[in-house]
Amino acid sequence: MLVRHKRRSDVASHEITPHSVYLNRRKFIQASGLLAGSLLFAGRGAKAAVALDDSKKIANLTPGYSKLGADDALTPFEHIATYNNFLEFGTGKGDASKNAGAFKPLPWTVKVDGLCAKPGEIGFEDLIKPHALEERIYRMRCVEAWSMVIPWVGVPLADIIKRFEPLGSAKYVRFETVVRPAEMPRQRRNTSDFPYVEGLRLDEAMNPLTILAVGLYGQSLLGQNGAPVRLVVPWKYGFKGVKSIARISFTDIEPKNTWQVMNPREFGFYANVNPGVDHPRWTQANERRIDANGGLKAMFAKRRPTQMFNGYAEDVGQMYAGMDLQKNF
Ligand SMILES: Nc1nc2c(c(=O)[nH]1)N[C@H]1C(S)=C(S)[C@@H](COP(=O)(O)O)O[C@H]1N2
Ligand SMILES: [Mo]
Numbered sequence: 237m238l239v240r241h242k243r244r245s246d247v248a249s250h251e252i253t254p255h256s257v258y259l260n261r262r263k264f265i266q267a268s269g270l271l272a273g274s275l276l277f278a279g280r281g282a283k284a285a286v287a288l289d290d291s292k293k294i295a296n297l298t299p300g301y302s303k304l305g306a307d308d309a310l311t312p313f314e315h316i317a318t319y320n321n322f323l324e325f326g327t328g329k330g331d332a333s334k335n336a337g338a339f340k341p342l343p344w345t346v347k348v349d350g351l352c353a354k355p356g357e358i359g360f361e362d363l364i365k366p367h368a369l370e371e372r373i374y375r376m377r378c379v380e381a382w383s384m385v386i387p388w389v390g391v392p393l394a395d396i397i398k399r400f401e402p403l404g405s406a407k408y409v410r411f412e413t414v415v416r417p418a419e420m421p422r423q424r425r426n427t428s429d430f431p432y433v434e435g436l437r438l439d440e441a442m443n444p445l446t447i448l449a450v451g452l453y454g455q456s457l458l459g460q461n462g463a464p465v466r467l468v469v470p471w472k473y474g475f476k477g478v479k480s481i482a483r484i485s486f487t488d489i490e491p492k493n494t495w496q497v498m499n500p501r502e503f504g505f506y507a508n509v510n511p512g513v514d515h516p517r518w519t520q521a522n523e524r525r526i527d528a529n530g531g532l533k534a535m536f537a538k539r540r541p542t543q544m545f546n547g548y549a550e551d552v553g554q555m556y557a558g559m560d561l562q563k564n565f
Contacts, residue, residue, distance in 0.1 A: 300370030336459030435491025
């Protein structure tokens with residue numbers, strides 16, 4: 237179980253490592269590699285490991301709902317697969333891609349329990365297979381103010397939820413990430429933060445925009461992005477997107493999510509992208525887009541304004557009508 241136990245250094249490094257520091261380090265590694273004419277640098281190995289891989293290609297994708305602005309260019313795969321938050325593998329942005337190699341997502345079982353008529357244990361294939369896989373291009377916005385445009389492959393969560401027949405008393409869905417200390421190094425050193433937990437109100441979970449993703453860029457997810465199945469909620473900050481889901485529970489109690497437990501002053505349950513509600517330590521009014529020229533461009537680019545509900549207000553705004561979004565942050 238989660239206990240309130242704040243390790244200052246973890247929170248700080250997760251939240252404030254600027255993208256520019258990460259990029260400088262990467263550029264340095266690449267430049268050093270060139271100068272030294274050497275293949276010994278870890279940065280090179282890491283780079284080769286994140287190239288698109290034909291053997292992971294997913295067949296039969298149908299194009300699903302995507303809603304992009306004129307200046308929303310896709311974030312290159314390389315950045316999506318190497319600039320991550322995944323505490324189970326470390327607190328640095330490069331840790332997940334470096335350390336996820338030992339993580340073997342398949343075979344995989346998801347436990348479904350709580351307030352539903354058809355609870356049970358279900359294999360990953362059976363969870364996903366009956367449903368058509370869609371490609372959906374979503375803008376994603378992290379609480380730390382960087383953003384990406386990601387072509388996900390997934391299934392509307394509503395389609396999956398309906399099969400388990402939630403009871404009338406179910407008001408929330410709670411998600412848990414797998415606990416596999418043998419494969420996830422930070423779960424060995426630190427047990428209090430795990431399993432990583434997230435939650436949605438049932439109507440948010442049933443919203444047509446909410447998906448369970450099994451891939452991106454047309455191939456199945458890499459460990460660092462939450463293989464084999466993770467949540468994607470494009471109008472909320474990135475931390476809602478719980479990875480490597482091992483348990484889905486229907487409940488009548490608002491779930492306590494991991495970041496809220498670690499730091500309730502800074503992170504709430506709703507986490508709706510809102511340029512009008514700042515994070516206690518920085519503005520949320522604008523963001524740095526990680527796009528085609530990679531981070532190098534993002535580093536020098538003008539920050540762009542963040543949109544209410546990350547630009548999905550027409551699709552999701554109704555659900556929050558009348559709510560005080562300063563209080564329910
Ligand atoms: N299990 C788990 N899921 C997680 C996290 C985590 O640390 N553990 N980090 C979250 C945060 S803070 C973000 S921004 C997104 C990042 O997803 P990405 O690395 O695929 O872009 O994953 C979210 N899901
Ligand atoms: Mo995040």
